[in-house]
Amino acid sequence: MASLFGNGGYSFSSGSEGEDEDEGTEGYRKGGYHAARPGDRFAGGRFVAQRKLGWGNFSTVWLAYDTLESRFVALKIQKSARDYAHAARHEIELLSAATKADPTNSKCVVRLLDHFKHAGPNGQHVCLVTEFLGDSLLRLIRYNRCKGIGLSRVKEICRSVLVGLDYLHNELGIIHTDLKPENVLLVSTINPAKDPVRSGFTPILDRPVGNQYGGAVISFSEKMLKMRARRAVAKISQRRVSLGGVAAEVDEERNLDGISLKCKIVDFGNACWADQQLAGEIQTRQYRAPEDHLAQMMETLGKMPRKMATSGTRSKDYFDRYGDLKRIKRLKFWPLDRILVERFDFTEPDAKGFTDFLQPILDFTPENRPSAMQCLKHPWLN
Template sequence: MASLLGNGWYGYSSGSEGEDEDEGTEGYRKGGYYAARPGDRFAGGRYVAQRKLGWGNFSIVWLAYDTLQSRFVALKIQKSARDYAHAALHEIKLLSAVAKGDPMNSKCVVKLLDQFKHAGPNGQHVCLVTEFLGDSLLRLIRELGIIHTDLKPENVLLVSTINPAKDPVRSGFTPILDLSVGNQYGRTVISFSEKMLRMRARRAVAKISQRRVSLGGVLAEVEKERSLDGISLKCKIVDFGSACWADQQLSGEIQTRQYRAPEVIIGSGYSYSADLWSFACMAFELATGDLLFAPKNCQRCSEDEIASSGTHSKDYFDRYGDLKRIKRLKFWPLDRVLVERYNFTEPDAQGFADFLRPILDFTPENRPSAAQCLKHPWFN
């Protein structure tokens, strides 16, 4: 996984996308995480840690209370090693540019509120303070000549939480201001709460699995109908740790594999349209519940076997432009996939497929811009 696991989280989606349930203890050493506790104060006492929101390979994010502005914020505490500090400073530059270009905070990008350094037993940590956001979902707006390079559902958060009890304002949560109160509970309570939430999630998954029944040889899944009433669907893009300026692109591979554009895979250069490719993958995932591309290994091919041209093309294609190791591809039109596998109606499938196909064009220059996407009839 790319940027998100390399950086941090701003909302309630905690943990990594892999099987690890928490950050473990290995990262708490010289050059690593800062071992924050409820009640810990930062920036001369202005920000008071409340509870951990999530973690990534680069940082830990805490819910904090801003005593100066009397509001809850997200506090991202970067690991202290030099490379991690440089990554945080890079993200600060990009988010500062976004904030400068959006003084009214009207765009769908997380707002940087403050930044500072905090010294601890494991070194000096760069800290970012952003607005507090909710659960991850999807909405895309690109601005200011920045290429995000790691768009995926986990990096797009709802402005508010789905569960009101998880929102410190709506739930009437009383902020911890006394360090002794925070230490009274400490990590034991936090760890216990997280484990309880995970246990509930496992039970929920188990219940859904038990509801699967066989009807005439066809597996049907009976799920409880969910309502979005009262839930704001306004979203913001977060985690600009691996983002770059369009004219100052970073070296190395970008994007999480499942959302990685063809031009990135073969090394032929990328631009804004790489973010749009990721957006299309997310849109399909939200509509169906499945990944559009779920790479799998085979005996004679890699997960990155795909068509186009670039510095790595010879690894995948022969001199005629044919795939070297994949000889027989089974094509299934997108609209037919939506109808036959996901039970879309014909009109819905056709409209959605018409919207996605241009964005998934193998030629980056042929893809529509974000502004053009918004004008597509499917949005109406």
């Protein structure tokens, strides 16, 4: 999953992407990753590691079982060096604010359930516990062989993302800075076998023989948690039976061969407060705002307003005094609605409707771009 984590972020997902890749052994040293194994216990025995879901430059992410609440969760274990710990604390601050202000869990942002420090051979690691979610939108795209999923499904996903962005921007004053398909997760897995509840997975409660801690003695409190967890496991089968009672409600949200398209925004490793001074570049290059990739943007959206083109500190490097690109004289204009029809086989009405929705979002002038709330009210979505 190395390619999915970008600039040190992580994804609380089902681990179905890039399963043939791993982080290697080089990062497992002082200041680096924690060498977790299935059955390892965290937070005084409350959370038990089950299997690794993924990894990033800053952390590994594990499926874990919460013995106190009898549920599966995602456990992110940060590298132990000071810079990584600082980044984790910043992320905890942002996620805590987002979770606290959303008691009904309706704002389409991943929920932080707990956080703590864990001491291991490579140092002290900050750990974050969130709800267990499914696959990323990138995985969904690949699952459907990049053939598209249909406009109605795209609209459903757009609503979730815009609800999350509106919540972050207007209610919390948080900017995500790294929104992309990898950082939007479905609430459930594409493959039921990857979901520990739907697949009937029985939680691992004991450490395997010969783990890296040499069979450390389990404390009395851990034994109590283990007993409680075993009783909870017995209840899981009953809970699976009860899932049938909510099947009708779940099915209302499911499309694409029974896959739920409800989703949440994740990975706040690069997020910041709106009033915070940012340093350096943000956002993955392919997803940056229109001020990048100038020629391609102008070919699709039309000529950039002269005032904007000539007012930047480096405008003279790229534009002449008329607002034309210096080094690219013959732009091949291909408007967005024509691209949708000629390249992606949209019908004329569908192309017009989608263009009406999308074009204002891509306006060269930032002040002219609609807010997430304004997008939610657009006729194309309604």
